[in-house]
Amino acid sequence: MTPRPVDPARDPAEPALATTVTIEFEGRRYEGVRGQTVAGILLSHDVLDWRTTSVSGAGRGLFCGIGVCFDCVVSVDGVRDVRACQRRARGGELVERQHDRLPQPREER
């Protein structure tokens, strides 16, 4: 049902043990390991979208994975427009959904 990390104990690449980092998103805390990106940690907990589009209000998350498409931009510690697929988590970040609403025409008086 979900993206999932390779079990390090069964990984043929034999990654070193890594320290745990935790980020917060929409009131929940998500654990990952040092070296993972914000996108990687959210995905591994089955969080697939962290941006809401302006026109249709659809959810978006990872798409290109290499910093080209900007679909995954998110607010990190109050700084907006951070590509979640490129930003490595240090631990303790507050990640917030980015939703840029289109300007609405003002009501006629």
Next chain:
Amino acid sequence: MDVLVIGAGPAGMAAAHAARAAGATVRVLDASDGTGGQYWRHLPASRPAARERVLHHQWDRYRRLHQSLQSDPGVTVSLEAHVWAIGQDDAGLTVHVSHGDVDGTGQRTETLRPQRLVLATGAHDRTLPVPGWTLPGVVTAGAAQALAKGERLAIGERVVVAGSGPFLLPVTASLLQAGASVVGVHEAARPRRLAREWLARPWELVGTTHKVSELAGYARHQVRSRVPYRTGSAVVRIHGEGRVEGVTVADVDDRWQPVAGTESEVSCDAVCLGHGFVPRLELAIAAGCGLTDQRFVAVDAHQRTTVAGVLAAGELTQIGGVDLALAEGEIAGWVAGGGDPSAAHLSHARRARSRFRRFADRIEAAHGIGPGWTRWLDDDTVVCRCEEVGYGTLTRVASDTSSVGLRSLKLTTRAGLGLCQGRVCGRTVETILSAASGRGSVPFADHTSTDRRPIAVPVRVGDLARPASPDVPSPSRKDPA
């Protein structure tokens, strides 16, 4: 610094190494926090893998290049260095860099004036729109590869891989190695075309045999893993409520047009799409480099572009893979470093370059995008993901306004004007607008393309305005965006 190399993938690393061998001092810039580029993407230094090599081809070559660049005092490798613009003034090119966390604040800015510049900025996935492709869980083939190699994460449990080209094979292998189940690989090219292009002129494949056997190895592995590999087949619709739940696949004809009545549904939780690659041209264009008709950076036999002192190597000049990138990088670096272009030791790289260029031509002939794919679009299929512009809007505006300029069509539809600046949809938008306005392959009258992006990565105004950086350039340029 005599030579500046932008990009630390295979081409850039080979260029830096060769420029040093020619006696030049070298600076290498890369936006990532590690060397290796997309091809040799690996776990970060904070979580090194004991057996990283099992995930890669030519890993020893990477290690040798990496160690030689690290240990050489004549080379400075600057990581997390984001080149956001290249300008020109009377004294030559200026390369504008910001240093720091990806999209962070408080970046340090720097302006470089290189004697010689090697561009090795690589390519990114080309992904054709499909109804439902904006659902979370749909990613590019490159994204699946990056997550598997860079984070040891499988994008899903039941994954569909679709598109065209040999890159689908290593992506599938990476997914399997990461523990995913790949429920199908759908290659749009039909078997007759694949056979015609792959089996023709076998003598040309001499010297590329390790590449052929690498691809055959992937294929064998996938047969053993019972991954269904279908040719002449495409994902024509993606289903789900808020996330991917399944796809419709259909046979496609020689022109990639779906064949009615062949549709079937497959349930899955992730879809990886890849229909080839687009070179990352913005810095080359900003430097003034001329392009070929196929819209790659034009280079001569010594990898020199049309701009004096600027060379290019790797996917910028043709989508050709690691071997071509390494050969071109070696030649470009040696020449940029002041080496004799006719030096005997370059003959190996020159031969490899011509072999792998023919190999790349073969792949394009076998797997190039067919014109019939637009038949799987609906009017409300989003084409420009950023501005959420639908196929119907593009075709309607193009036919209603009879506009002959790409710029005005973009401004009217807003396609390509969003966050990614047309990187994802640009080529597709051009194709659709051309077809809808009846232009065919006639270029737009304003001679613009979606490749021109004077600001190559977003840079925060505050970082530019900070008075402590005396050499901060003016972002104004003469040519229009």
